[in-house]
Every structure is written in structure tokens, then in C-alpha cells.
Amino acid sequence: MVTLRWTTDERSDGRKTITLVELVIENSTETPVRIRVGNRLDGRVWPPHREGVPETGWDDGGFEGVVAAGERRSLGYASPSELTGPDDVPAEIVWTERAAEPRSEETLRRSDFDGGDSSEEIQPTAESVVRALGDSRPPADAVAIPTNPELPEAVKSWLSRVEARIERRKRTGRAGEEPLSEDKRVLREVAERIDNLREQVGADG
Structure with missing residues (x-):
């Protein structure tokens, strides 16, 4: 027998309400x-994401995966909707079917709160590749800072x-279209900023 339990938590900022739904699917069969x-909420499903794409098995209407x-x-x-009563049912089992026996390394035993399906094969789509490979950017502390x-x-x-x-002013007495007074002002601001940065570096050292 396959059973579904749930808990819900409404969050509101006074303008809109979002309902957070936690589900536990239990497969007591052999x-x-x-599944x-x-x-069943009025709003669409906002599934968990990994690397900017929905976790495997999720779509706008719910989840499909293997237990x-x-x-x-x-x-x-999450869903941009609100419950109408304490007995509202946020989700339901639409159908179940027997799944193929997974290989040992693909067995699904994930009781932690997530949204993925570790037994799903990587599909030939950009989203699946991004989801499987993860973020390609190196951590910030691994990037060398030029000395x-x-x-x-x-x-x-x-x-x-x-x-x-x-130089033009020295030779001709004229600085051109842009007056030197503006250059002095900008150079003074740059110098002040450099001095401030030096003080910060000295304090950190």
C-alpha cells in the first residue's frame, strides 16, 4: 500500500499568500x-530547483517518481494560493504503478527533504545536464587574486x-575643450578614495 501524508504552512506579506507543502510518500509494499x-491547491506548483531548473520529476501540476x-x-x-479551511487536502495520489527494480546504485532511499529522483537517467536536454553537473563556477576562495x-x-x-x-597647457597655455579645473577635481576625488582604501588595507593587515 502506498500512502501520502502532508503538512502545510501559509506565509503572507499582507498582499499575497504562499502555501508551503511538505509531503511524505510511504511505500509499504515489497x-x-x-507514483x-x-x-490540489488553486495555484500552480512552484517546485524545488537545482542550478536554476526544476528538480527531476516535477512539473506545474505535481511530481512523478519512484519510491x-x-x-x-x-x-x-510551494504554491501561490491559500487554504480555505483546516481540512483542505493540498495534494493527492493520482496513480501508482509497479516500477522496474532499480540497480543497487540507483536505489531510492532518500528520506531527507528534497525534490529529486536519484534513479532517473540523465535525459538529453540542457536542463538535465545542468542539473546533473551542477554549477561550473569555481568557489571564490579557489580563484587566484593577482599579486x-x-x-x-x-x-x-x-x-x-x-x-x-x-602638456598642451604647458606648451600653449591652453588646455583644450575640457578645463584643467575639472581634471583637478576628479584627481582629488580619486586620491581621497585611494587614501581611504589604503587605510582599510592597513587596518585589515
């Missing part, structure tokens, strides 16, 4: 079972233009 759980023989599985999702960072090209270019205006 065979693995594939379809349907959402191993004699095992239980915990699931959870002698160079000035950005934009900063170099701006300083070169300031130098050119100063």
Missing part, C-alpha cells in the same frame, strides 16, 4: 512503485588624456 502526486520497496520519500513545494594587478585600460586611457591636456 516492490518499487512509480504521480497531483497538486523503493519498503521505503518513504519526502517532498516539498600585481594592472590598471584597467579605461583608467589608463583617462590618465593619458589628462597628461596630454597638462
Whole structure:
């Protein structure tokens, strides 16, 4: 026999209400079972995500996956809807069928709160590949910080233009279209910011 238990928790900010649903599916039979759980709330299903894509088995209407023989599985999702009464049923078992015996390394014994199906094969889609491989970005502390960072090209270019205006002023007495007073103001602000950064670095050291 396959049973479904649930708990719900409503969250509201005064403008909209979101219902959080926790489900526990228990398969007391001696065979693995594939099950379809349907959402009965008015709003659509907001499934758990991994790497920006829904966990395997989830869609807008509910969840489909395998529960191993004699095992239980915990699931959870949210929905932009509110319960109308304490006896509201948020989800139901739509259908069940006998599933193929999984290989030992694919046995589903996940009682922790999640939304994935570890026995599902990776499908040839971009979402499945992202879900299986995870985030390709290295952790921040693994990225080397250059010991002698160079000035950005934009900063170099701006300083070169300031130098050119100063040289023009020395030669001709004219700085060109942009007055040197503006250059002085900006350079003063840059110098103050550099001094502040130096103080922060010194304090951290």
C-alpha cells in the first residue's frame, strides 16, 4: 500500500499568500512503485530547483517518481494560493504503478527533504545536464587574486588624456575643450578614495 501524508504552512506579506507543502510518500509494499502526486491547491506548483531548473520529476501540476520497496520519500513545494479551511487536502495520489527494480546504485532511499529522483537517467536536454553537473563556477576562495594587478585600460586611457591636456597647457597655455579645473577635481576625488582604501588595507593587515 502506498500512502501520502502532508503538512502545510501559509506565509503572507499582507498582499499575497504562499502555501508551503511538505509531503511524505510511504511505500509499504515489497516492490518499487512509480507514483504521480497531483497538486490540489488553486495555484500552480512552484517546485524545488537545482542550478536554476526544476528538480527531476516535477512539473506545474505535481511530481512523478519512484519510491523503493519498503521505503518513504519526502517532498516539498510551494504554491501561490491559500487554504480555505483546516481540512483542505493540498495534494493527492493520482496513480501508482509497479516500477522496474532499480540497480543497487540507483536505489531510492532518500528520506531527507528534497525534490529529486536519484534513479532517473540523465535525459538529453540542457536542463538535465545542468542539473546533473551542477554549477561550473569555481568557489571564490579557489580563484587566484593577482599579486600585481594592472590598471584597467579605461583608467589608463583617462590618465593619458589628462597628461596630454597638462602638456598642451604647458606648451600653449591652453588646455583644450575640457578645463584643467575639472581634471583637478576628479584627481582629488580619486586620491581621497585611494587614501581611504589604503587605510582599510592597513587596518585589515
